[in-house]
Amino acid sequence: MRQLFSLLLLSLLSFVCSASSDYHEQLVLRPLPLSALLASFDFRSNITLSAFETHNFRFFPRSLGQILQYANTRELHLRFSLGRWDAESWGARPWDGAREGGTGVELWAWLEAETDDEADHKWLTLTNALSGLFCASLNFIDGTRTTRPVMSFQPEGDHPNSTENMHLLYGVLPHEVVCTENLTPFLKLLPCKGKVGIATLLDGHKLFDASWQSMAIDVRPICPDDGECVLQIELTIDMVLDIERSKRPRDNPIPRPLPSHELMCDTSKPYHADDTCFPADYSANQDWTLSQVFGRNMKGICPLTDPAVPPVCLQVPHSRRVFVSSGVVEKKNADGTSRCFEISPKADFEMIFPRPEKTDGEEGNAAQAEIALADVVKPETPLLYAERSFTGHGQERGGVQTILRNPSPDTEVEFIYMESLPWFMRIYTHTIEAHVGGESKSNGSLIEEIYYRPALDRARGTQLEMRMRIPPAATVFLTYDFEKSILRYTEYPPDANRGFDVAAAVITILNRGEERKAAYTLRTTSLLCSLPTPDFSMPYNVIIFTSTAIALAFGGMFNILVRRFVAADEGPEAGLGKKLSAKLSKVLERFRKKKTAVEEQK
């Protein structure tokens, strides 16, 4: 599948190089096992550098172009992601992981600046401007969330003359929740808006209900060997839809139990009976139509798009039958697992993906599973599996464990593992160790190179980059310990007890032949680190407690200093009761006197 995607990418690249049109868009649909559907939207437009410099924008969005010019940005990558890519069942990531980010928002850019300070200043401008453009909290990418990766990222575009003054800055907001307000400005950047073409399928309700989704914006200069340099903006949206979930009607989204006769049961189980049911696992063969899954029809195609690029492609074996609306031409590609559709500009496009013909309903589960696998393109094994989790307990220390598994039986994998940790996670570098699963001792040869930039409290986070090599068919445990620091009272967010998000680790697998180019990128999930949280009424408690202590000490001392000590029988009457009774009798006596005086007057 990866080859297929890169083939596709290559063919697209060749299109771009030869294309006369400055814009194209394409949607690739790929059913995945377990009733999932991957939809990759790709929109790409070019502007010549001369037009860019004279501010004449046509397909390139003016709002973004101005920001890039103002912040001297040469290359920009922005990601909005949500959910988790299930590599175990879905296989390798689309675009070889190059168009996705960790959960939340990720931004990295190459800025042209003379000094580091100038670059920081421009970075601030860039994040603030993008924050306004995309309605995201990108302005919270401050010094503590910004790093300057050394090994992990390489420019994608061609920078023929300005490589020396380019500064790479990388910022990540793992806590940011990506939602519809980020999609609307995204659609505004497209030349055809969301009015025609494949972008009409982008519905916020479905997109953000997906199991996994990633919106990416990439701006890079491309200089073909012949012809003028262009600045290319590529907008991609990848999402994995749970078909069953997406098929729920919009006005009735609550899942309800099916009536018993509609349940799909595994009849091969010995306990199968009228009142028991083991769910059958062949939901990959769900039937669906385009409008059911996306909630709307596709309205024509964008007239600006390059006619050489088919607008919709579907990756299923040629044996599957697919029905399309009239006026659409189906073209099967030579590789046997993909087909594309030519759509007339004005017509609506609808596709029906029927359930494949079952040979026999009474067959066993294993056979059905086989059929299920034959009906979707078999997912390709990724180069590396990675998962990361916290270890340890308590509020003081913790540990991070990353399990990296090389599934290939014969090739070793070389990659760069990058962590950008918040400053309040102080890692103990001496505890960094990697050992192959099964062996108890740490293996020094796994980590080849470490780049470590320690955190400064409240100023910058930890940056840890490691070049590692994993032998074939091995599982490596990478662990390190850290200490949780205590924040200041005002530094806690309102929902302090929820925990603090720790950004995903970025794993860049290096291409073995070519140096410096990434072959595959993957990101772990983000982590939720719980820090010791104070009681927030603490300041008042402290004030009252210390005040009481001071008052007690002061009062006692002052009294001892200024009072005279006499024997008990020498002093006045002590005790509250006696004093009170004395006063009372005084008052009574006065009252009596008055009375007698009045009586005497009478």
Add this chain to the structure above:
Amino acid sequence: MTSSTIISEPLTANRDLNSNSNASLTPVPGSRKEPPPEKASDIRRRSFIILSFWLIVLFLGLPIWWKTTTIYRANLPLQEMLDWADGKACRPVFPLRIAIEANSLHEQEAHNLLRLTQHALDDLNDFSGHHLRLQLSPPSTEKKQDSSHDAALTIRLVPGESSTSTLDPYAPVLNITYPPNSIPSPTSSSSSLATYVASQLRSTFAEEQAIISYLLSANFIPSEHRPQGLAPEAADSLAKRTTRSLKYAPTYHLTFSLFTSGPLPSSWDIEAAIDEYMKPVLDLLSPIHNFTIDTQVQLYATPGVQNQVLSKEDLSSFINAAEWPLSPSIGGAPTINFVVFVGDQTIMAPPQAPEGSDVEAPTFQSFLIPQWGTVYLVSLPHDVPHVSVETLKQPLLTFTSHLLSLTGAPQSGSLPLRLSTLARIRSADLLLRASSTLGSLARLALALPSIAIPSSVADGVSKTMSHLRLACETLGGSEGLAHARIAEAEAERAFFEKSMVGQLYFPDEHKIAVYLPLLGPVAVPLVIGLLNEIKAWRKRRRERAEKGAQKKAE
């Protein structure tokens, strides 16, 4: 002492009285004993202790508390700032120098004419803020360049058959022809030529005078500056024009956008069109404003109003702000939008000239949105993929004239004269705006006693005032504009100082909650100790006085 516990006795309790009354109330004879009289050194020591506690509180505690909780407020010259805002500090006077070029006249004649014309002008002028000073320009031609450089207008007197006047379209020159017999004799006290020249000058500068006097009256109202003859209608139209024009900025971003309701046309020759139709005016404006230009094409843009014929009410909602990417440009400068909308909509002609409306609707194709820009509706056949320079000619000419009114240039007069007037209007405007910002800052500082005023604000204020003073002295020239510009920028910076905007809010309940637990228990023994000591001291004095009186009596 073994049987008795030690109790503390309130400091210098007036034990005699107490024990007496106790004795009288509770007759338990023998159970109470008199304590031995206190030593004088003990009494003195106690007084010293209390005194030293109070000294520490007053001379160490209070200053520390004051120092640590006080808010830094830089000294602002508040009265001076308010004077500026009220117009007491500066009397805006625009001395305009008018050069008269009369090469055909004798010097004596020319001087006489000058004197008479000046006299006539002074008679006509009722607005003291706007002075027209005539001077004779030397007849030699090589010096003409210099003199006309700093003069606002040059009058070129040429003998002719009758009295006519024309404005030169390319230079600030008023050409006046006069019949030969109208030259005043050296002795005459009035002349028809002088009156004619004066009235021509006056009508040329009438609009500028009206605008400046309007600005002055709208901002501050010293009555002696107030022109008498500003009619309400004229004031209305001036108000309309002032609200329409943008705030002054040294740089404006011009954004040209092509919006189409469908997929076509998707490209236009805007660069060539701007170069041809708009560049000359932009170059002329360059001493006052800089411009940056960007262009964009937007397809599938649905306007906010779908009607075929747009009425006046529709125009305000025509711009679909939610969907059209017309976000202002990044950077400090304001953006002026020029939108060419390709569609088949037209604007309904207003039944009468609209009065007091924000949206001007003079034509069928375009409308101006105050302080925002212009929309021009173009209807094209549906299959045209490209908009040519010829199609863009009319829209761009409209945009150019609207640009002038958006920048606030007056409507009458030749272009060079309008631009020099614009510079004067702008400097007056900036001066007034900076003054009123100063006034607002002063009022803010007075109204919020708990707001912090950092020293940068004080710096900004002093800079503003020095530049305002300079601007006030050099009004009417290019220097005045530069000073006014700096003053305005500094005033805005001082007013919008970041640390002042985020004012700390400590409610009184909060203060009580913080201070009471600490100060209450500490203050009570201190205060009671002091009161008791004073009481005891007074008692001792009285006793001493009584003793003295007894001795005397004895």
